[in-house]
Amino acid sequence: MRTQLSYITHTHTRIWGHAQQQVTCVAWSPDGRALASGSSSAAPGSWAEEGDNLVLWSTAGWSCAAKLQCSSVSSVAWSPDGRALASGSAAGGVALWDVGRAAKASSLQGCPDGVSSVAWSPDGRTLAGGSGNSIHCWDAASGEATTVLQGHSAPVRGVAWRPDSGAVASASNDQMLRLWDPKSGACTAVLKGHAGNALTVAWSPDGGTLASGGDNEMLVRLWDAGPAVTAGGGGAGTSSVALSQALPQQEQVHAETIASVSWSPDGAAIASASMDKTLRVWDAASGECRATLLGHIGKVFSVAWSPSGRALASGSLDRTVRLWDAASGECTATLEGHGDQVYSVSWSPDGGAVASGSWDASVRVWDASTGACTSTLQNSSGRVSGVAWSPGGQQLACALDKAVLLYDMPSGSTAATLEGHTAQVVCVAWSPDGRCLLSGGWDM
Numbered sequence: 037m038r039t040q041l042s043y044i045t046h047t048h049t050r051i052w053g054h055a056q057q058q059v060t061c062v063a064w065s066p067d068g069r070a071l072a073s074g075s076s077s078a079a080p081g082s083w084a085e086e087g088d089n090l091v092l093w094s095t096a097g098w099s100c101a102a103k104l105q106c107s108s109v110s111s112v113a114w115s116p117d118g119r120a121l122a123s124g125s126a127a128g129g130v131a132l133w134d135v136g137r138a139a140k141a142s143s144l145q146g147c148p149d150g151v152s153s154v155a156w157s158p159d160g161r162t163l164a165g166g167s168g169n170s171i172h173c174w175d176a177a178s179g180e181a182t183t184v185l186q187g188h189s190a191p192v193r194g195v196a197w198r199p200d201s202g203a204v205a206s207a208s209n210d211q212m213l214r215l216w217d218p219k220s221g222a223c224t225a226v227l228k229g230h231a232g233n234a235l236t237v238a239w240s241p242d243g244g245t246l247a248s249g250g251d252n253e254m255l256v257r258l259w260d261a262g263p264a265v266t267a268g269g270g271g272a273g274t275s276s277v278a279l280s281q282a283l284p285q286q287e288q289v290h291a292e293t294i295a296s297v298s299w300s301p302d303g304a305a306i307a308s309a310s311m312d313k314t315l316r317v318w319d320a321a322s323g324e325c326r327a328t329l330l331g332h333i334g335k336v337f338s339v340a341w342s343p344s345g346r347a348l349a350s351g352s353l354d355r356t357v358r359l360w361d362a363a364s365g366e367c368t369a370t371l372e373g374h375g376d377q378v379y380s381v382s383w384s385p386d387g388g389a390v391a392s393g394s395w396d397a398s399v400r401v402w403d404a405s406t407g408a409c410t411s412t413l414q415n416s417s418g419r420v421s422g423v424a425w426s427p428g429g430q431q432l433a434c435a436l437d438k439a440v441l442l443y444d445m446p447s448g449s450t451a452a453t454l455e456g457h458t459a460q461v462v463c464v465a466w467s468p469d470g471r472c473l474l475s476g477g478w479d480m
Contacts, residue, residue, distance in 0.1 A: 061111050066118045069095055070135075074109025074123060090123050092138065102138035106131055111153045115176070116160040124151030130165050130174070144174045146181050153194045159201040162218060166192030171206050173218055183221045187214055194236040198261075199243045205261075207234035213248055213259070227259055255294070258323060290316065296338045300362070301345045307362075309339035315350055317362065327365035331358055338380045342404070343387045349404075351378030357392045357402065369407040373400055380422045380463075384445075385429040393420035399434050399443075413448050415441075422463040427470040435461035440475050 061074045071093040090104040090112065111124040120141065121133040130144040130151055149168030156163055162182065163174045171185040171192055190209035197204055203224070204216045213227035213234055232251035239246060239261070246259040292311035299306055305326065306318045315329035315336055334353030341348055341362070348360040357371040357378055375396035382391045389410070390402045397418050401411040418437030425432055431451060434441045440454040440461055459479035466473055 060109060063112050063114055065114050066116060070101065070118070071095060072112045072114065072121055074112045076108040076110075090121070090133070092121075092135065104133060104138065104140070106140070110151060111165075113154050113156045113163075115156050116158055120176075122154050122156055122163055122165075124154035124165050126150035126152065130154055130163060132176075132179070142179050144172075144179055144181075146172055149191075152192060155195045155197050155204075157197045157201040157218075158199055162201070164195045164197065164204050164218065166195045166206060168192070169208070169210075171195055171204060171216065173204075183218060185214075185216045185218070185221055185223070187223045187226075188212070190233075193233065196237050196239055198239050199241060203243075205237045205239065205246055207237040207248055207250075209233040211250070213237055213246065215261070229257055229259075255289070258320075290314065292335075295336065298339050298341050298348075300341050301343060305362075307339045307341060307348055309336040309350055311335040313352075315339055315348065315360070317348075317365065329360050329365050329367070331367045331370070332356070334377070337377065340381050340383055340390075342383050343385060347387075347404070349381040349383060349390045349392075351381045351392055351394075353377045355394070357381055357390065357400075359390070359404065359407070371400075371402050371407055371409070373409050373412075374398065376419075379420065380435070382423045382425050382432075384425050385427060391423045391425060391432055393423040393434060395419040395421075397436075399423055399432065401432075401446075401448075411446070411448050413443060419460065421460060422475075424464045424466055424473075426466050427468060433464045433466065433473055435464045435475060435477075437461070438477070438479075440464055440473065442473075 058076045059073055060076055063072050073091050075089050089106050089109045092101040094101045106123060107125045107127040109123045110126045113122045119135055121135055123131045127150055129147055132141045134141045147165060147167035151165040151167050153166040154163065161176055163176050165172050168191060169188045172181060173183040174180065175182050188208040188210050192206050192208050194207040195204060204218050206214050211230045211232060211234055214223050215225040216223055230250040234248055234250045237246060237248045244261055246261045248257045290310035290312050294308050294310050296309040297306055304320055306320050308316050313332050313335060317326045319326055332352040332354055336350050336352045338351040339348060346362055348362050350358050355374045355377060358367050359369040361368055374394040376394050378392050378394045380393040388404055390404050392400050397415045397420060399413040399420055400409050403410050415436055420434055420436050422435030423432060430445060432443045432445050438457045438459060438461060441450060442452040444451045457477040457479050459477050461475050461477040463476045464473060
């Protein structure tokens, strides 16, 4: 256990390297040993200014491996073999970088409107970049332009390749997604449903589903990208197809901001907690709302599935933790004792206990079967905004003020204090193997 603590302590770090520049994008290398990050120029509005706007990091010690001079970077993508990087710039064009030499290898031209998003095909043969209202494709080996995908009526914000490299998806400010045949340039489907700018799009690993996000929508849209997608025609005669036929109706969506979401252990359902004082359980495949959980009299900040998938726990502004039957949506227990809002809840790996973090500066551990409070971990000051059990159940991580505290369980003794944040820490999460702990805070 002490070895685990030592590992966590040494991997907790804040990476510096972009000076006062705004970090615009990050991407892991395929082998997970490196990270690339891009930034905008320090001069406001000056996208053309040269600077250390592309930085390579080694995950071994999180050291800076290289700083690459280029104009402001809006997007970055690794080649599948990890030997090259592509960076897109709002100043125009795509730059290809030799990672081994940490030097620019070539530039891909033809984008006078700049490049908002760049993506490498999984087979490594083609690059796609969103520029203006179009998507430009290049042969990765020769750098020659191969296709221009045209059809959007507003700037393209995101592009993504299907895992088999046979299709490209794009998201645009025209509120639509489009699917393309990258060889012929034909648009194979138009996906409507966003109420504002469509900003990002991503394929599921099996290529059967698309996920997209948009401006101020507070939700992720899932689209069936199966055979029906490629059955549509191309060119000017392409029909508009709303693949998410089961998009939630008005009565099925939360009325206010969604504060927390949690996947069921089997991946078949999603639970959401909202400022509208309700929780909802959604069918992940159809997008239908299975149940609305009513009972809290204040905003709901956190929701978590039990390891068995049979129960849910939630924390609220009303200072209570509630336990719910996930199938029926009935509240099975109301756990009272906190003196302020409950901001986070987490189940123990065996499902026998629930931990709750509150702005009353305490963490409480509850017996999930009886509802009794079995332990109170009181701190001298600070708001507890996040709690997370380690996968082995031997430790509990607590986001408290500007630090993360680790408790040995079930003794409740403090094992370590992880410091480094300069503002409130709001969330913590363990890696599946329990060797790494991630924290997020308001210090950006």
